[in-house]
Amino acid sequence: MQRKAYVPGAAALLVALLAAGCTSGSADSGTTDDANPGEAGTATAVAQPGKYRTLPEPCGAVSQSTLDSLLPGIKQIADAEQRETAYEGDATLTYDTDRKVGCRWKVESTDATDHLLVDFERVVSYDNAVSDDNQAQTIFGTKEAAADLPEPSSSATASDSASESASATPSASATPSSSASASGSSSASASTSTSPSPSSSPTALQPRTLSDLGDDAFIDDTLSSSGSTAKQRTVTVVFRTSNVIVTIEYEEQPATVGVVPDSQKMQDRARKLAAQLADSLNG
Numbered sequence: 108m109q110r111k112a113y114v115p116g117a118a119a120l121l122v123a124l125l126a127a128g129c130t131s132g133s134a135d136s137g138t139t140d141d142a143n144p145g146e147a148g149t150a151t152a153v154a155q156p157g158k159y160r161t162l163p164e165p166c167g168a169v170s171q172s173t174l175d176s177l178l179p180g181i182k183q184i185a186d187a188e189q190r191e192t193a194y195e196g197d198a199t200l201t202y203d204t205d206r207k208v209g210c211r212w213k214v215e216s217t218d219a220t221d222h223l224l225v226d227f228e229r230v231v232s233y234d235n236a237v238s239d240d241n242q243a244q245t246i247f248g249t250k251e252a253a254a255d256l257p258e259p260s261s262s263a264t265a266s267d268s269a270s271e272s273a274s275a276t277p278s279a280s281a282t283p284s285s286s287a288s289a290s291g292s293s294s295a296s297a298s299t300s301t302s303p304s305p306s307s308s309p310t311a312l313q314p315r316t317l318s319d320l321g322d323d324a325f326i327d328d329t330l331s332s333s334g335s336t337a338k339q340r341t342v343t344v345v346f347r348t349s350n351v352i353v354t355i356e357y358e359e360q361p362a363t364v365g366v367v368p369d370s371q372k373m374q375d376r377a378r379k380l381a382a383q384l385a386d387s388l389n390g
Contacts, residue, residue, distance in 0.1 A: 154232065154234075154235060154238035154239075154241070156231075156238070156350075157229070157230065157231070157238070157240055157243065158240075158348075158349035159349055159350055161229075162208050162351070163387065165196075165199075165208045165209050165210035165225050165227055166196040168210070168227075169196075169210075169225060169384075170383070173383065177223050177377075178193075178214040178221045178223060179214075179218070179219075180214040180216025180217070180221065181194065183216050196211060196223075197210065197212075199211060199224075206228065206229050208226075208227050209226035209227065210224070211223070212224075218362055218363075219360060219361045219362055219368070220359070220362070221357075222358040223355075223357055224355070225353070225380075225384070226354040226355075226356075227351060228246075228352045229351050230350045230352065239349075239350035240349055242350070243347055243349070243352055244323065244347065247345070247347040247352055250352070250354075251316070251323075254343070256314045256327070257313055257314060259315055312374060314326060314327040314328055314329075317346070320344075320378070321353075321385050322347050322348055323346065324345065324346035324381070325344075325345055325346075326343065326344050326378065327342070327345075328340070328341075328342050329341050329343075330367070330368075337360055337362065337364050337365070337366060338360070338366075338368070339358060339360040339368070340360075341357070341358045342358075342370075342373045342374050343355065343377075344377045344381045348388055353381070353385070353388075355377050355380055355381055357376065357377045357380075359373060
């Protein structure tokens with residue numbers, strides 16, 4: 108009698124355990140299936156890092172021949188040691204060389220004082236939903252807005268490519284206009300060709316965006332207000348390539364009052380340097 112009572116009870120217990128196990132396994136399986144899609148979706152939302160992880164050494168980024176062009180007075184320095192120091196430039200103050208570096212040069216000559224600044228900024232986004240490139244594009248846009256560039260005219264757009272081809276011979280476009288505007292006075296003609304007034308600058312030289320440099324670029328050109336001292340012209344080129352923003356500031360102040368720095372010549376020099384720096388970054 109005891110064996111007949113025990114066996115049915117054991118069978119009932121086994122059935123109950125099997126049923127509970129099947130129910131538990133089914134619930135666990137559903138939880139796992141629901142979790143996996145969420146984990147995969149989170150992973151795909153992370154934005155890609157920028158192309159550049161380091162920055163170049165700024166004072167070594169500009170070649171000696173380029174410095175000779177932008178800073179004519181550097182070759183006039185008689186003392187060899189002082190001339191070498193001038194070529195080396197001065198690194199700008201920075202607290203994180205992985206994120207921002209720069210270099211300055213200042214050279215005086217008998218004709219003018221020239222300044223050059225080259226600045227590199229590597230942008231890193233701390234938002235997983237925003238890539239380094241997009242963050243750099245936003246910062247570049249802020250710089251462009253601050254420059255307050257004028258609305259591009261149709262003539263400026265059409266003649267921009269012509270200005271690029273003329274950069275190899277910057278004085279070519281100035282000579283005809285100087286000769287045409289001269290009224291038989293050789294001294295007036297010489298003065299006009301070497302120091303054109305702002306009103307004689309072609310529309311193509313106005314501050315504008317550039318389509319042939321990096322991912323985004325613009326050039327600004329400002330002339331200090333008239334006063335008792337010689338006018339100073341500042342040409343600024345800013346361009347972005349991936350997550351690096353490069354800024355070039357090129358300034359010239361003539362030694363003689365009344366002489367105006369040549370806009371086209373300074374723009375050509377600054378754009379040539381910008382193209383060299385863009386190539387070195389992509390190389």
